[in-house]
Amino acid sequence: MDLDQLATLRTPEGSAALAAAAELAGGDPLTAASALRAAGVPPPLAAAALTQAELRHRAIGKFGPGAAGMFLTRAGLEQATRRVVADRRAERLRAAGVHTLADLGCGLGADALAAARAGIRVYGVEADPVTAAMAAANAAAAGLADLFTVECGDATAFDVTRVDGVFCDPARRTTGTGRRIFDPRAYSPPWDFVTGLAERVPRTVVKVAPGLDHSLIPPGAEAEWVGVDGDLVEAALWCGELAEVPRRATLYRQESGETRRHQLTGSGATEAPVGTVGRYLYDPDPAVVRAHLVAELADELHATLGDPSIAYLYAEHPTRTPYARCLEITDVLPFSLKRLRTLLRDRRVGRVEILKRGSALTPEQLRRDLRLTGDQAASLVLTRVAGAPTVLIGRPVD
Numbered sequence: 252m253d254l255d256q257l258a259t260l261r262t263p264e265g266s267a268a269l270a271a272a273a274e275l276a277g278g279d280p281l282t283a284a285s286a287l288r289a290a291g292v293p294p295p296l297a298a299a300a301l302t303q304a305e306l307r308h309r310a311i312g313k314f315g316p317g318a319a320g321m322f323l324t325r326a327g328l329e330q331a332t333r334r335v336v337a338d339r340r341a342e343r344l345r346a347a348g349v350h351t352l353a354d355l356g357c358g359l360g361a362d363a364l365a366a367a368r369a370g371i372r373v374y375g376v377e378a379d380p381v382t383a384a385m386a387a388a389n390a391a392a393a394g395l396a397d398l399f400t401v402e403c404g405d406a407t408a409f410d411v412t413r414v415d416g417v418f419c420d421p422a423r424r425t426t427g428t429g430r431r432i433f434d435p436r437a438y439s440p441p442w443d444f445v446t447g448l449a450e451r452v453p454r455t456v457v458k459v460a461p462g463l464d465h466s467l468i469p470p471g472a473e474a475e476w477v478g479v480d481g482d483l484v485e486a487a488l489w490c491g492e493l494a495e496v497p498r499r500a501t502l503y504r505q506e507s508g509e510t511r512r513h514q515l516t517g518s519g520a521t522e523a524p525v526g527t528v529g530r531y532l533y534d535p536d537p538a539v540v541r542a543h544l545v546a547e548l549a550d551e552l553h554a555t556l557g558d559p560s561i562a563y564l565y566a567e568h569p570t571r572t573p574y575a576r577c578l579e580i581t582d583v584l585p586f587s588l589k590r591l592r593t594l595l596r597d598r599r600v601g602r603v604e605i606l607k608r609g610s611a612l613t614p615e616q617l618r619r620d621l622r623l624t625g626d627q628a629a630s631l632v633l634t635r636v637a638g639a640p641t642v643l644i645g646r647p648v649d
């Protein structure tokens with residue numbers, strides 16, 4: 252997509268092509284292209300409209316129904332923040348007294364739009380001209396063009412004294428190839444610039460990949476890991492006045508048809524106590540594990556670790572929690588393929604889910620080696636207990 256194609260999509264003819272393409276989204280692309288051409292849409296416009304329709308269709312999971320009016324690029328959509336996460340961040344910024352915000356590297360504008368919806372005046376800066384034009388079009392489509400404006404340029408040149416808060420979500424993919432960047436020092440804008448923002452603007456938030464090494468967390472910052480329905484989606488560094496606690500795990504879960512938010516906080520520096528394998532095993536959510544809040548969770552669940560280096564918790568009594576999956580354990584065996592196969596066959600177990608932490612075995616290989624037949628299901632946990640390779644057999648607790 253280039254700027255001319257985007258401009259054409261925003262004409263009445265383009266809107267009609269987008270509406271027609273939306274009807275065809277999700278079906279066979281060749282059939283959709285022929286249908287648009289048969290309706291008199293010129294081929295280049297048909298191709299651009301179908302790409303948008305496909306991206307909008309895919310974006311519904313991230314943005315909800317609002318995706319239908321957005322302009323998107325593949326790379327921009329992949330890196331964009333989910334609406335539920337962006338809205339919460341915006342609320343938190345607003346509650347902390349942020350009225351004007353710079354979004355340095357605003358991409359398609361998912362975060363900036365959330366801040367504008369929360370009533371914050373947002374100045375977006377985006378280096379890529381097409382992405383910047385799409386962000387501006389997205390602001391207009393959402394009726395937020397007076398609260399979110401975009402300039403195309405280098406975020407490092409933005410005068411941050413103009414605003415009372417800064418948000419930066421640096422690009423974590425290479426331009427061109429789109430390959431993932433794992434080392435924050437290779438982010439764009441550069442990591443030194445990003446972390447230096449906190450020294451210049453007392454209310455700074457930085458979004459980072461959830462794999463962030465804890466040693467890179469700036470001193471005094473709050474590091475938050477975010478999970479959505481069991482997937483670890485991002486981490487954020489809340490700097491200066493915005494830091495409330497050292498570590499936070501925020502989970503969004505679908506419960507009874509609505510999205511609920513749960514937050515576990517703590518120092519991230521406490522060790523969980525070690526005990527024996529109890530009747531119930533808890534497999535903490537990845538956000539809790541990455542935030543180093545397993546000890547805080549152990550405390551809530553009156554649980555202990557079975558091995559000091561493995562984040563499974565055990566307790567004698569079940570406690571309802573949004574922060575971990577719970578299994579009732581029926582058997583604890585030193586790992587032996589032969590013994591495990593015999594036991595599962597005796598119980599007619601034909602289907603297993605396999606969880607693992609601290610085991611070099613691959614679940615796919617084990618599943619093949621077990622050659623299971625039978626009408627029963629079981630959960631297998633491959634782990635270590637007090638250093639010894641162990642397999643636990645159990646079943647999920649609702």
Ligand SMILES: C[S@@+](CC[C@H](N)C(=O)[O-])C[C@H]1O[C@@H](n2cnc3c(N)ncnc32)[C@H](O)[C@@H]1O
Nearest residue numbers: 331332356358360361378405406420422439440
């Ligand atoms: C991860 S994306 C932002 C996504 C955005 N927060 C959202 O949720 O839609 C990062 C963006 O920063 C832009 N970028 C990278 N370096 C930049 C720079 N020095 N100045 C301005 N924009 C930059 C990239 O083009 C990319 O669109």
